[in-house]
Amino acid sequence: MSNNLVCIKDFEEYAHQVLPRSALDYYRSGAGQEKTLRQNNKAFSRYKIRPRCLRNVSHRDLSTTVLGEKVSMPIGIAPTAMQRMAHPEGECANARAAQALGTVFTLSTIATSSIEEVARCAPHGIKWFQLYIYKDRQVTEGLVRRAERAGFKALALTVDAPMFGLRLADIKNKFTLPPHLKLANFEGTKSTDINKNNEKGSGLNAYVNSLFDASVTWQDIKWLKSLTSLPIVLKGILTAQDALLGVEAGAAGIWVSNHGARQVDGTPASIEALQEIVKAVGDKVEVYLDGGVRDGTDVFKALAMGARMVFMGRPALWGLTYDGEEGVKKVLNIIKTEFDYTLAISGCANVGDIKPSMVVHESYYSRL
Numbered sequence: 001m002s003n004n005l006v007c008i009k010d011f012e013e014y015a016h017q018v019l020p021r022s023a024l025d026y027y028r029s030g031a032g033q034e035k036t037l038r039q040n041n042k043a044f045s046r047y048k049i050r051p052r053c054l055r056n057v058s059h060r061d062l063s064t065t066v067l068g069e070k071v072s073m074p075i076g077i078a079p080t081a082m083q084r085m086a087h088p089e090g091e092c093a094n095a096r097a098a099q100a101l102g103t104v105f106t107l108s109t110i111a112t113s114s115i116e117e118v119a120r121c122a123p124h125g126i127k128w129f130q131l132y133i134y135k136d137r138q139v140t141e142g143l144v145r146r147a148e149r150a151g152f153k154a155l156a157l158t159v160d161a162p163m164f165g166l167r168l169a170d171i172k173n174k175f176t177l178p179p180h181l182k183l184a185n186f187e188g189t190k191s192t193d194i195n196k197n198n199e200k201g202s203g204l205n206a207y208v209n210s211l212f213d214a215s216v217t218w219q220d221i222k223w224l225k226s227l228t229s230l231p232i233v234l235k236g237i238l239t240a241q242d243a244l245l246g247v248e249a250g251a252a253g254i255w256v257s258n259h260g261a262r263q264v265d266g267t268p269a270s271i272e273a274l275q276e277i278v279k280a281v282g283d284k285v286e287v288y289l290d291g292g293v294r295d296g297t298d299v300f301k302a303l304a305m306g307a308r309m310v311f312m313g314r315p316a317l318w319g320l321t322y323d324g325e326e327g328v329k330k331v332l333n334i335i336k337t338e339f340d341y342t343l344a345i346s347g348c349a350n351v352g353d354i355k356p357s358m359v360v361h362e363s364y365y366s367r368l
C-alpha cells in the first residue's frame with residue numbers, strides 16, 4: 001500500500017477515505033468560504049525557482065539550527081489539536097516521528113496527549129509547546145511551568161486567535177471530541193470539556209469563547225516573558241507592523257502563519273506575507289513559516305524568501321491517520337527527499353546556498 005503513497009497529496013487522499021466525517025472536516029477545513037485555504041497552496045506555485053548550474057552538489061547537508069538547536073532539516077511539525085482522532089497514539093506518535101527525523105515537534109495546548117506523556121514518548125526530541133492565554137492566567141502559568149519541567153525548548157504563543165474562526169463544516173457537524181478522548185492537559189479541571197456547549201454549533205467556538213482571553217494585548221507578552229526564561233515565538237503574525245511589535249516585546253522568533261487559513265477567510269497566503277516580515281525584522285530574530293507547505297519545492301521557496309524553517313500541520317495528521325508514527329515518518333522522509341532533490345538540482349549544497357535571487361514571483365517573467 002505505502003509504495004503507492006509517494007507524495008503528501010497521496011496521504012491526504014488516503015485520510016479523506018478513512019477518517020470519520022467530523023474528524024476529517026475538523027482537520028481539513030478552513031474558515032468561511034475557504035478562499036484563503038485554497039490560496040495557501042496555490043500561492044506557492046506563483047513563485048518560480050531559478051536554478052543555478054555546475055556548482056558541485058555531490059555532497060549535501062540539509063541541516064540548520066533553530067533557536068540554537070541543530071535540526072536535520074528546516075522542516076518541523078506545527079501544533080494541531082486533538083491528534084488522537086487520527087490515531088490512538090496521537091501526539092505521542094507524532095512527537096516520536098519528529099524525534100526520529102531530528103526535527104522540532106510542537107505540541108498544542110489542546111492536545112489529546114499531555115505535556116508529560118509527550119515528554120516521556122520522545123525524551124530526546126526537540127519539543128516546543130504551543131500556548132493560548134486563558135482568561136484565568138493561572139491556567140496558562142501552570143502550562144508554562146509543566147512545559148519547562150518536561151524539557152520543552154520554546155513556547156509558541158498563538159497570537160492570531162482571540163476568538164476562533166467560523167469553520168462552517170464544524171458548525172454543521174456540531175463538532176465534539178469523541179467521548180473516549182480527553183483534553184489531556186486539563187484532566188479534572190473545568191478547561192476539559194469542549195462538548196457541553198455545542199447545541200448551536202461547533203463545540204470549539206463555545207470552548208474558546210468561554211475560556212480563552214480575547215482581551216490579550218502586547219502587554220501580555222511582557223507578562224509571559226516575566227514568567228519564564230524559555231524563548232517565546234509569536235505564532236500567527238501576518239504583517240510587518242506586528243512582527244516589529246513582537247521583536248520590541250522580546251520575542252525570540254516570529255512564526256508567519258494564517259493558522260492554516262482557519263481564522264479570517266481573506267488574509268493573504270502565508271507565503272505572500274513572508275517577505276514584508278523578513279524585510280522588517282532583518283536579522284533581529286528568526287522567522288518561520290507555515291501554511292500550505294506540501295512539497296520540497298515549497299520549502300526551498302520559503303527559505304529563499306527568508307524563512308529559517310517551515311512547519312507543517314495537516315500533512316502530519318494525514319501521516320498519523322495512515323500509520324501513526326510510521327506514517328508521519330514517511331511523510332517527513334518524503335518531503336525531506338523532495339527538498340534534497342530541489343536543493344541539488346537548483347545548485348545548492350546546503351541551506352546557506354539558497355539565495356533570495358533564486359526565487360522570483362511569476363510576474364518577473366511577464367515583465368521581460
Ligand SMILES: Cc1cc2nc3c(=O)[nH]c(=O)nc-3n(C[C@H](O)[C@H](O)[C@H](O)COP(=O)(O)O)c2cc1C
Binds near residue numbers: 028081109290314
Ligand atoms: C486540525 C488543526 C488544528 C490546529 N490546532 C492548532 C492549535 O491547537 N494551536 C495553534 O496554534 N495552531 C493550530 N493549528 C494551526 C497550525 O499550527 C498551523 O498553523 C497550520 O496547520 C499550518 O498549515 P497547514 O496545515 O497547511 O500546514 C491547527 C491547524 C489544524 C489544521
Ligand SMILES: CCCCCCC(=O)C(=O)O
Binds near residue numbers: 080204259
Ligand atoms: C477546543 C478548543 C479549540 C481547539 C484549538 C485548535 C486550533 O487552534 C484550531 O485551529 O482548531
